[in-house]
Amino acid sequence: MNINRNKLSIVSLFMITTFFWIFPVSIHAASRGISVISDLSHQSGKLGEYRALVIGINDYKDPKIPDLETAVNDAQAMATLLRERYGFQVELLLDRKATRKAIYQGLRNLALSTKPDENVLIYYAGHGDLDRLTNDGWWIPSDAEGGDPVTYLNNFLVQTYIRSMKARHVLLVSDSCYSGTLFGQTRAMPQVIEDKYYLNLYNEKSRWGMTSGNKTPVSDRSTGSHSVFAYQLLKELRNSEKPYISTQELYTRIAPIISNNSEQTPLCRPILHTGDQGGEFVFVASMGAAIEKPILVKPETVVMPGQTETALDDILKASEKKRQAVESWNKWQQAREHEYRQVNKIDKDAYLSPDQKAAAWQRFLAAVTQDNPYSQQDDEMRTNSRSRLNHWQSVKPMETKSSQESSKIAMGKKPPIAPKKSIANSLGMEFVYIQPGTFMMGSPSNESGRDNDEKQHRLTLTKGFYMQTTEVTQGQWKAVMGSNPSYFKNCGDNCPVEEVSWKDIQQFIRKLNQRESSGTYRLPTEAEWEYAARAGTDTPFFFGRCLSTDQANYDGNNPLSGCSKGEYRKRTISVASFRTNSWGLYDMHGNVWEWCQDWFGEYPSSSVTNPTGPSGGSRRVVRGGSWLNHARVCRSADRYSDAPGRRYAELGFRLLRNP
Numbered sequence: 117m118n119i120n121r122n123k124l125s126i127v128s129l130f131m132i133t134t135f136f137w138i139f140p141v142s143i144h145a146a147s148r149g150i151s152v153i154s155d156l157s158h159q160s161g162k163l164g165e166y167r168a169l170v171i172g173i174n175d176y177k178d179p180k181i182p183d184l185e186t187a188v189n190d191a192q193a194m195a196t197l198l199r200e201r202y203g204f205q206v207e208l209l210l211d212r213k214a215t216r217k218a219i220y221q222g223l224r225n226l227a228l229s230t231k232p233d234e235n236v237l238i239y240y241a242g243h244g245d246l247d248r249l250t251n252d253g254w255w256i257p258s259d260a261e262g263g264d265p266v267t268y269l270n271n272f273l274v275q276t277y278i279r280s281m282k283a284r285h286v287l288l289v290s291d292s293c294y295s296g297t298l299f300g301q302t303r304a305m306p307q308v309i310e311d312k313y314y315l316n317l318y319n320e321k322s323r324w325g326m327t328s329g330n331k332t333p334v335s336d337r338s339t340g341s342h343s344v345f346a347y348q349l350l351k352e353l354r355n356s357e358k359p360y361i362s363t364q365e366l367y368t369r370i371a372p373i374i375s376n377n378s379e380q381t382p383l384c385r386p387i388l389h390t391g392d393q394g395g396e397f398v399f400v401a402s403m404g405a406a407i408e409k410p411i412l413v414k415p416e417t418v419v420m421p422g423q424t425e426t427a428l429d430d431i432l433k434a435s436e437k438k439r440q441a442v443e444s445w446n447k448w449q450q451a452r453e454h455e456y457r458q459v460n461k462i463d464k465d466a467y468l469s470p471d472q473k474a475a476a477w478q479r480f481l482a483a484v485t486q487d488n489p490y491s492q493q494d495d496e497m498r499t500n501s502r503s504r505l506n507h508w509q510s511v512k513p514m515e516t517k518s519s520q521e522s523s524k525i526a527m528g529k530k531p532p533i534a535p536k537k538s539i540a541n542s543l544g545m546e547f548v549y550i551q552p553g554t555f556m557m558g559s560p561s562n563e564s565g566r567d568n569d570e571k572q573h574r575l576t577l578t579k580g581f582y583m584q585t586t587e588v589t590q591g592q593w594k595a596v597m598g599s600n601p602s603y604f605k606n607c608g609d610n611c612p613v614e615e616v617s618w619k620d621i622q623q624f625i626r627k628l629n630q631r632e633s634s635g636t637y638r639l640p641t642e643a644e645w646e647y648a649a650r651a652g653t654d655t656p657f658f659f660g661r662c663l664s665t666d667q668a669n670y671d672g673n674n675p676l677s678g679c680s681k682g683e684y685r686k687r688t689i690s691v692a693s694f695r696t697n698s699w700g701l702y703d704m705h706g707n708v709w710e711w712c713q714d715w716f717g718e719y720p721s722s723s724v725t726n727p728t729g730p731s732g733g734s735r736r737v738v739r740g741g742s743w744l745n746h747a748r749v750c751r752s753a754d755r756y757s758d759a760p761g762r763r764y765a766e767l768g769f770r771l772l773r774n775p
Contacts, residue, residue, distance in 0.1 A: 156315055156360060158203050158402050164233030164284055166204040166400075169222045170195045173242035173258050175211040180262030185734075187241035190291070190346035194239055197353055203402040204237070214242070216257040219269060227280040235285040235397065238274075241346065244292020255292055278323055279390040285318075287363060287397035288325040288387065291345060314360040320395030324363050326384040328374070341716075341735070341757075345382075348373050353399065355565055355748075357677065361399040376744055455480060456501075457653060463504055464553070464652070474508035477501050535580060535775055538700070541632050543592050547582035547773045548700040550648050557646055558719060558753050563656055564676045565748025569755050574723040575643055582773040583640065583648045586691035586702045587612035587710065588624075596627050603765035610690040612708045612768040618736045618760035621711055621769050628771075639713040640772040642737045642755075643727050649704040649740065649752045651697040656751040657705055658697040663747045667694050668706035674746035688743050688765075704740055705750040708768030712737040716757030735759055742766035 155162055172191025174184045188210050198204035209218055226236055243256040245268065254268035261267045271290075278286050328345050342350065348370045353361070367384035374382050386392040462476040481501050535549045558572035591609025593616070594600050601615045616624075621639065628637050640648070650658065656676060657663045665672035665682030669689050672682030692702040714729025714737045729737065735757035741750030744766050748754065758767070 152319055156318055156398070156400060158400060163400065164231065164235055166198075166202060166235045166237070167226065167230065167283075168195070168198050168204045168206045168237040168239065169209070169226060170198070170206055170239045171209045171214050171219060171222075171241065173211055173214050173256075175258065176243070176256075177212065177259050178262045181243060181256065181260065184242065186341060186343045186346065187291070189341045190241045190343060190350075191239065193342065193350050194241075194346070197350060198237070201354065201401060202399050212258050214257055215259040216267060216269060219255070219257055223274065223277040226283075227277050230281050230283040232282050232284060234283045235287075236281060236283045237287045237289065237397070238278075239289045241291045241343075244290075253292065255290070275387060275390060278387060285322045285395060285397045286324070286390070287322075289349075290325065290327045291343070292328075314362065314398050317362055317396040318398045321391060321393040322395035322397055323387045323390035323392040324385065324397055325387045326363065326367060326382070328382055345370075345374055351567065354568070356401075359401050363397045366399075373746070457655075459501075461652065463508075470508040474505055477505040477508065481505065535582075538585075539582060539635075539773070541635065541773075543595050543628075543632075545588075545592055545771070546585045547771075548585055549580055549775075550583050550644075550699055551580045552577050553647070555647055555650060555652075556654060557643060559656070559751070560654075563751070563753070564661075564678070565656070565746075565751060566753065567755065569718065570753045571719040571721070573719055573721065575647070575727065576723070576725045577643065577647055578726055580775060581640075581644060582635075582775060583644070583699070583701060584770040584772070585696070585700055587708055587768045587770045589613060589691055593624065596624055596631065601763070604688045606687060607690040611688050612691055612703075614688065614708050614765050614768045615763045616767060616769065617763045618711050618758075620763070625771070635773045637771045637773050639711055639769060641728050642712045642714045642739065644772060645710065645712050645737075645739050646752055648699060648701055649697070651699045651701070653752070656748075656753070658752065659705075663705055663750060668703070668750060669693070669743045670706035670741055670745055670747060670750050671743075674748075676747045679747065685743060704752075706741050706745070707743055708740075709738040709742045709756065709764075709766050710740045711767065711769040712739055716755075738767065 157163070170191050172188040174186075174188045176183055191208065191210060195206045195208045199206055207222055209222060223238070226238075230236055240255055242258075245254045245256060245265075253271045254265060255271070255274070256268050259267070274288065278288060349366070352366055352369055363384065367382065371382045371384070459476050459480045463473055481498065538546060538548045540546045554574060554576040556572050557575040559566040559570040560572055563570075589609055590600050590602050590605065590611050590613045593602075593613040594609070600613070601620070602611065602613050603615050604611055618639075625637050625639070653660075655661050657667075659667050662676055662679035663670070664680070665684075669685055671684045673684050675681055688707055691707070694702065696702050697704060715731070715733030716735045716737050717730035717733060720727070736759075738756045738758055739754075741747075741754065749756075
């Protein structure tokens, strides 16, 4: 028996080649008796219902079929996202409820009940197998008997039910092997995508399939609590700022990432002999989901989240004006964030008096009081600014560091000895001192590319620590362990070590602590890592809103929205190739992922001090992104996790040394 998990992907916006409809939509759609839609929004009341059958199986009845780790979580997250963001009605079949009979019944009910204007998505996450006799694929339900194909679900049967559905659009998303012989030819996309393009796609009937591959097996390898495929799919659907997303847009966005992270090439094409007539499944965001932040038009005119695209057009009139307005908003917001960072630096200056700090907050508050009152980020800035102003107005001058030290010296007492700014050990590993402090961990709700697990909360570290200035190199690993496990050796001993698991690193740390008597080494906690990476900033990256490939090693083809593209090196490079952050740390964004000490878990809802993460779990935290990842994955707030035994060419680490 050869049971393989082929988790699938869908994918977001990438421009390829030219295409446009020759005939008006009304001629094609009306001739078939299907209503023509002229307003592609849920608010219009003209769209047909969006329905989904979502299946996820981790727990198999037969012990000969190994259980999976992420399928149920993938299915649950997909169901929630479809309901809340895209207005779907969802039927969810999980684990032992996803029997062969239940899946058949779910497909049959859709075939019997769907109406001509409705849209259907079928999502399957679980084991799959390949029929060597018919060269076709199977889904394996939870009550299947291992090695007995009669108890499986044949892909051709799924195709038959799709052909029987009366729906306008049907999209099959399968994370198990699915025969490529069932697919027809794909269609090209236009260079410029406008609202009319989506209307044309929606008005023409479609039957598409999207799979994680053809017949190639892949492992149940995961990122956080999702498979690599589901993670990318969910992230693109969740973070899209567009009101519409077509199937091919999603596919062309995610497919390269999946191929780079696995031995599998995803497929996305019309399904043969099911009634496809040239359209495409279009995800339409519900009210409030299309625009995630206010767009500044001019100081007295703001379009708020929840307003429709029509309202935007009434104000801005043209797409070029929209682009200019968004660009203006971004520049305006960046300038304000810069001012906010500057006044925070004044707040932390130990040699300024409370009156001077209060005056700085007063000036900043005066500058932003007349700004756009609807921005949540501005409200947070103002709230924090008023709090700091009130604090410093209530502090007596004697409480400042300079006056305290002066009084100690006057009484003949020496001030405490400050830690050294940097230290090194016998291996040449350099460490810089990170002073204690308080910061906002996580990301604000309007940060581009953010995930839901980045809930912002105030965090305080009461003890300083030494952080290694670079990722641990291959030369340093060899000096301690006597071997080099790394995949990339192009830059010799100065390349970061990778292909090391969390468990491997614990052995490295034990040997290093036995060897070095001058200090105690460990992995940083997730809180220590983010505090060190931010270095006093509150932007997506230490360098600002955008990340250049002259500042970090990542996939420069995929910057944050509104930022410039750059180089994609497709490998690790020497540590310390770019400039440091203000602490003196290199490569906190990109090059290799960095393991942290913590088990992965949800963030707290309130302020915390010196957190060390959950007491147990199945995955350890990794941070910072790698040479392989998009810019958004390299943000200071972005979180990943993996099993402690995993080893990849993107996984490395840096150490923390206790003072």
